[in-house]
Amino acid sequence: MRLLLLLLAMLIGVALLSLRYLPPEWDPRAPLNLDAPPNPVTDLKLWWLSQSPSACFAAFTASDIPVVRAPDRLSDSGCEVENAVLLPAGSRVVPRSPLATCRLAAAWTLFERNTLQPAARLHLGAEVAEVRHLGTYNCRNVNHAAAGRRSEHASANAIDVAAFVLSSGRQVSVARDWPRPGPEAAFLRAVRDGACRWFNLVLGPDYNAAHQNHFHVDMGRWRGCR
Template identity: 35%
Template sequence: MARRGLSLLLLAIGLGGLAGCSKFEHAQRPAWRRQAEESCFARHLVALSPYVQPASHEIDGPSICGLTRPLKVTALQNGAVMFSSTQTLDCSMVATLNDWLEQVVQPAARARFGQNVVEIESMGSYNCRSMNHQIGARLSEHSFGNAIDIGGYRLADGRKITYVRDWTHGDAQTQAFLRDLHGGACDRFATVLSPGSNPFHYNHMHVDLAMHGMRSTGPRHICRPERQNTIAPQPRDNLPETPDFDDDLDIAQAGAPHERGVLATGGESFAVAAAAPDMIRRRPPAAIRGRKAPDLDEVARLLQRPAPSRHARPLPLHAELRSLDRSPPRREPRGAMREDGVFVPEGAPSDFDLH
């Protein structure tokens, strides 16, 4: 009996020693993960709001799983895009998701569907597990709140777009939309795995900010399947694109009235279209050809403008139109100057009537 008691005592001491050794050699999360979280907060890349709140405590374990400053997120873009369920993410993931939504997702949704995305079907964020749930595999980035799986999207009109259905069976614009989002994600996240990358991602897109090492051009990224060129967005009104044309004269930039051709009409003015003088120089309108001196009413009618006041200053355009007159040159009236300084023309009044 004594020998048995001694054996139990030695066993207990041995187990206690092993436990102490295990605690002493407990694996630690890589230092860069804590540094990345702290840097994100220090740079104010994420603003706390009713939709983004700090968790009540740090997540530490099991193993090296966890986050130093986890965030509970119910929506992105300050509530404009909801998650289908609350997600636990680190600061860097929230910042990158917001940027991706603003720069890629929403512009693509407006271009292809004429509306915004209002909800993301989230299929998982923080979860202490191995990659693809495979026994013996490395820990997934989900174990550090540094990844999220996205199953689809809901548009403002209620339409749902899912990877499991629309990646291969959606209409042309929907398939192009999902591939636009995939390509844009590859520019921002370290890892992007969409349907076709492997059997485990047939129904969602996985994105994370893992460290895959460096290349000569910068951090190494994994983007599968390879991004593809997509068809152009369909015009929302089903009409052809408007052809390019020169802008009209910008009146605000045309200079002072004396620097351009204007008609002054009792305190107000309007500019003559830039092309009109050129057209007149090429071929004066029939109403102008043969007229010796178009009056103000005629000029206003031709330009489809109100007649200028008879009390306005002489029109700069009037002289220009007169110079375009192609009728034979006018004979200067003949006459004599009287002693009192008055010129007396010769002939009948019709010979020297200038009106």
Template identity: 30%
Template sequence: MRHSEWRRFILLVSMWVWVLPTQAADTAPALKPLSDGHRGPFIEGVDTPRAKPGAAASPATISRDVGPLEAKCELSGAQFVQHAPVSGGLEGSPMDDEDCGIGNPVGLQGIGDNETEMVFPGTVLVSCGFAQVVSDWLLEDVAQAALHQMASPLVRVGSGPGYQCRRRNNLPDGKLSEHALGKALDLTHFEFSDGATVSIEEDWGKDTAKGRFLKEIHAAACKRFNTVLGPDADPNHRSHFHLDTGCHGRDCTYLICQ
């Protein structure tokens, strides 16, 4: 090989070696360190949703057992079954909030003594303390008003289920209803031993024996419960009485009677 050709060969090889890594660098993506996205430490129940409890067998069945009984419930003048503490929504409830719950719940079935006995259409799940207030009101006030105004013993009290995990007036947000704490009950009608029925929606405000019966028991309820709402309160209560023992005001002495 001539000297000039040898020099040309060496120059070509040198250019090829210099261009190769440059092209490779242009085509290969640059490596970047993995980023954690500035996330904090993993927290159970926050980074992933809490597991939902299994469905209850029926609306009157407790959906979530949250611990042992707080204390034995002693009720006078009531037929009831004591349950373990509950939390969250029951079967069919659109809401399941762990702020809902009762520490000492009872399934209230009826009220009675040696002379009077009245039942609910279904088991009413409420707190032990609230059940006693309801029992006293029905036995001491409502039973007497039945004899006074209707001249017939009261035998059946139409009511809702008591405990419901929901917000006030079933709104999607806002404060929890006292129903969600087992401290409230809605009543719709009353049935008597002679077959008569008093409906809050149909008989409220009338100058009849039925209307006077409702006025009398409403007034008596305002002396026992912290909140009593009826048809005069707002359209949401045109068909029932809402009774609860929820706290109002700083010292829980503010009462609502409508």
């Protein structure tokens, strides 16, 4: 028994000692660097941003990505917006600088850099210059229903994406290109599949008729990739 306790103590000591020499990207205690190549610790740090607003803002600071913080919006209708920013200027989204929770903005930054642009280069031979979106904040229920739970859009914790414009000027539309064979459809599926790593919920045309013309991504409590 004493030998087991000694071995356990030694293992704990080695683990604690090794933390002193980990690079920041691999140190779970260090702020998430949104610019660094992702690794398994990235996913842990991204999850932590949903639990700690201060850690989320620290991630943008550590990444040297300036963000404009938005004032909190209080509401009696279940449409409060807290710890929000304007999506960073370096993002490709159009219209520019939509309101988003900090954790959604962080996930979007990782998605653009590690999923969207690599998929565009691989399948279409060009980078994405613009991401056409349908909005982030909308005080409403899920599927615009008269009753039911509030949508993640009601707290600026979601974004709907309808199309992508490449640096060549070529446009890829979810509504038009998802059902057709070809590199555009392959690109869209790579984008949908890759988004599932960064966002908690990803819904596309295969989910239901309401999503035939866009991808819905959010950082809410429900998880899914459809």
